[in-house]
Amino acid sequence: MKTIPGMRYLAILVTACCFFLNFMIYSEYHDSLQGGTPPVRPAAGEPAGAVPPSRTEVRRPAEYRGIYLHNYSARTTKVLAEYVTRARQHKLNTLVLDMQDAVYFRPGEIPAQNIALCLSNGIWPVARIVVFPYGLKEYPVPQSLIAERMALARKAVSLGFREIQFDYIRFEDSGRLRHVGQDERYRMVEGFLSNARKELAQKGVIVSADVFGRVALNRHDPIGQRLEGLDNAVDVILPMAYPSHYTWSAYMIANPYYTLYKSSVAARDRLKKAQLAMYIQGFEMRVGPSGLSLPVYIAHQMQACTDAKIGGWIVWNAAQNYEPTWQALSLMAGGRPIPGIEAARAAVAREAQNAAVQPDAKKAAPPRKRTEGGRA
Numbered sequence: 001m002k003t004i005p006g007m008r009y010l011a012i013l014v015t016a017c018c019f020f021l022n023f024m025i026y027s028e029y030h031d032s033l034q035g036g037t038p039p040v041r042p043a044a045g046e047p048a049g050a051v052p053p054s055r056t057e058v059r060r061p062a063e064y065r066g067i068y069l070h071n072y073s074a075r076t077t078k079v080l081a082e083y084v085t086r087a088r089q090h091k092l093n094t095l096v097l098d099m100q101d102a103v104y105f106r107p108g109e110i111p112a113q114n115i116a117l118c119l120s121n122g123i124w125p126v127a128r129i130v131v132f133p134y135g136l137k138e139y140p141v142p143q144s145l146i147a148e149r150m151a152l153a154r155k156a157v158s159l160g161f162r163e164i165q166f167d168y169i170r171f172e173d174s175g176r177l178r179h180v181g182q183d184e185r186y187r188m189v190e191g192f193l194s195n196a197r198k199e200l201a202q203k204g205v206i207v208s209a210d211v212f213g214r215v216a217l218n219r220h221d222p223i224g225q226r227l228e229g230l231d232n233a234v235d236v237i238l239p240m241a242y243p244s245h246y247t248w249s250a251y252m253i254a255n256p257y258y259t260l261y262k263s264s265v266a267a268r269d270r271l272k273k274a275q276l277a278m279y280i281q282g283f284e285m286r287v288g289p290s291g292l293s294l295p296v297y298i299a300h301q302m303q304a305c306t307d308a309k310i311g312g313w314i315v316w317n318a319a320q321n322y323e324p325t326w327q328a329l330s331l332m333a334g335g336r337p338i339p340g341i342e343a344a345r346a347a348v349a350r351e352a353q354n355a356a357v358q359p360d361a362k363k364a365a366p367p368r369k370r371t372e373g374g375r376a
Contacts, residue, residue, distance in 0.1 A: 058119050060163060060206060060236075064277045064312030066094025067322055068128070071101050071108035080114050084121050086322070090329040096126045096165060096314055099156055105133045107152055115160035126163045126208070127156035131192070135172030135223065139180050141188065153196060157203050164200060165238070167210040169193060170223040173374070185224030193233040208236035210279065212374060213245060216267035227270045237274045238314065239267055242281035243290075243301070245374060254289035256281070257300040257344035264308035275311040282315035282325050292340060295327035299338045302328065307345070318375070 067087070073079045074097035087095060095118055101108050118125040131149050132141075153164045169192060171177060171185055197207040211225045216239045219226060230237055243259040246252035252259040260278060268276050280301040281287075287297050298315065305313045315325045331338060 058122060058124055061093045061124055061312060064094045064124075064314055065092045066096060066124075066126075066312075066314045067092065067282070067325060068096040068279075068314060068316050068318075069098065070318065070320060071098040071110070073320055074098055074114065075108055075110045077111065077114055077117070081117060083322075084117060084123055086326060087123055088121060090326060090333075092329075093122065094124045094126060094312075094314065096128050097161075098128050099152055100130055102318065105130050107155070110159060112159045119160065124163070125161055126165050127153070127159075127161040128165045128167055129153060129156070130167050131169045132172075133168060135168060135170050135174075136188075137172050137176060139171075139177050139188075141192075146192065150196065150199070153200065157200065157205055162204065163206050163208060163236075164196070165208040165210065165236075166193060166196065166234075167375075169209055170212070170225050173212075173223050182220060182222070182224075185222070186226060186229050189224040190229045190233045193230065197234060206235040207233075208238060209234045210238050210240060213239045213241035213263060213279075215239060216241065216263040216270075227267060231271050231274050234274055236277060236311070237267070237271065238277050238279050239263060240279040240316070240375065241301075242279070242283075242285075242316070243297075244281055244283075244286035250289065253286050254291075255344060255347070256290060256292070256297050257304045257341065258348055260301045260304035261308050261348055264305055264310045268308060268310050277310065277312040277314060278305050279316050280305070280313045282317040282322065283319070294324040295331060296339050298325055298328035299331050300341060300344060302332060303338060303341055304344075316375070 067083070069080070069083060073083060080095075083095065087093075097110060097114075099108065099110065100106060115125050129149060129152055132145075149166075156164055169189055171180070171189075193207060193209055200207055209230060211227075211230065212221065212223060215221055215223075215225045215227060227237065241260055241263040243253050243256045246259055252262075260280060264276070264278055278301075280298065282294075282298055284294055287294055290297055292300065302313055315322070317325070
């Protein structure tokens, strides 16, 4: 059977193209194994040849502007690169990266190249480690668990992280361990963090802790978190001040600026050493009563943190749906007034004026409910 000359040339061309494509795929795969990182497109307004900051120039932000990413996003280089690009576009400086999966809290391997990707683009990466999933349920604490968490912190340091953020470092919000006294609860929580900080400081690493949002407003909380004690145990404190979780107050749920401002100022005035930043709500739960869209709801919280003059904010969305957050940031960068923000500021000012006129008026303390100030 004779071969048509044109078909022969076409077959040779297809073979050559397939060989070249396979070579490119192999090269990309090989580079990923050797620690290479995919290029990140320049942020909006940057020249195509812009040189990103070197790793040594990245420092802990004086004012955090960041988002949280679960372990899959943190360890999948292509996905992380997309978030780095968006972060640069919107002038974020921080990404909180989960060191564990979100279901069983098992360690999830994050390639060192992913940490380098953040640092080479001027993004401060923070390693989040859950200590006691959903709160401590047995006491005394098994030393094997403590050793496991610290081993994970050391692993994070070896990957290039310079900040370890401990979450769920608290007792369960129930009466399960009612036999453990309040002072003992403080000693356990603050002792773990102090010991971790002492060890990690030797490696030039700082320690931060996530706390319930209500801890900014109350004292002697049964979960074992108090701002005054944590102030001496960590470098950064992050109350989870999601308005949706202030379940004792319909007003606080419906007024995100008020809730973040009041919580921020109350916490700020109680701290002397640690930097204060807030976790803010980037999800839909109980947004409806505010009458605001979710992007505006987020913008109100960001503006409250700025007005309270604290050390920044981190947006939390467990589903990784950050489109409303990007919209909120675009709104704030657009130069136009945020809808409803002046009315929200005025409400805070009126309350402050009334408090000055009636300094002895008693303030209602928030009740202790399981849903207050936790994750969603």
